Amino acid sequence: MTSNTFPGEVDPAVREELARLRDSIDNIDAAVVHMLAERFKCTQQVGHLKARHQLPPADPAREGRQIARLRTLAENAKLDPAFAEKFLNFIIAEVIRHHESIAEDTVNGAAPTAN
Numbered sequence: 445m446t447s448n449t450f451p452g453e454v455d456p457a458v459r460e461e462l463a464r465l466r467d468s469i470d471n472i473d474a475a476v477v478h479m480l481a482e483r484f485k486c487t488q489q490v491g492h493l494k495a496r497h498q499l500p501p502a503d504p505a506r507e508g509r510q511i512a513r514l515r516t517l518a519e520n521a522k523l524d525p526a527f528a529e530k531f532l533n534f535i536i537a538e539v540i541r542h543h544e545s546i547a548e549d550t551v552n553g554a555a556p557t558a559n
């Protein structure tokens with residue numbers, strides 16, 4: 445059977461190093477969440493702008509440029525570019541879903557928001 449806690453005999457120095465690394469991981473995860481929240485605030489505004497001006501929710505040409513750029517950034521940062529592309533596509537798919545729903549609400553006369 446596996447366990448998610450370590451047995452007592454782990455070297456204290458190893459425990460300390462693990463704790464130090466996990467502190468950094470937790471900080472990075474928090475930064476990622478905050479950055480994503482800011483990104484979604486911007487994309488929500490884009491969604492409302494597009495809906496007001498009857499522009500399509502998705503822009504494949506823009507996405508192509510973003511993916512090419514992100515792949516280069518990833519390569520330079522020694523991050524797997526395929527992973528970077530998958531990650532961006534995952535986020536963009538969620539954004540497009542939001543934009544579709546904003547467009548629907550706009551057409552159906554839902555109360556406009558500040559964005």
Ligand SMILES: C=C(O[C@@H]1C=C(C(=O)O)C=C[C@H]1O)C(=O)O
Nearest residue numbers: 487490501502503506507536539
């Ligand atoms: C945010 C936009 O809408 C969509 C979402 C994108 C994104 O999340 O970066 C990019 C292009 C569009 O498919 C946009 O057109 O800029």
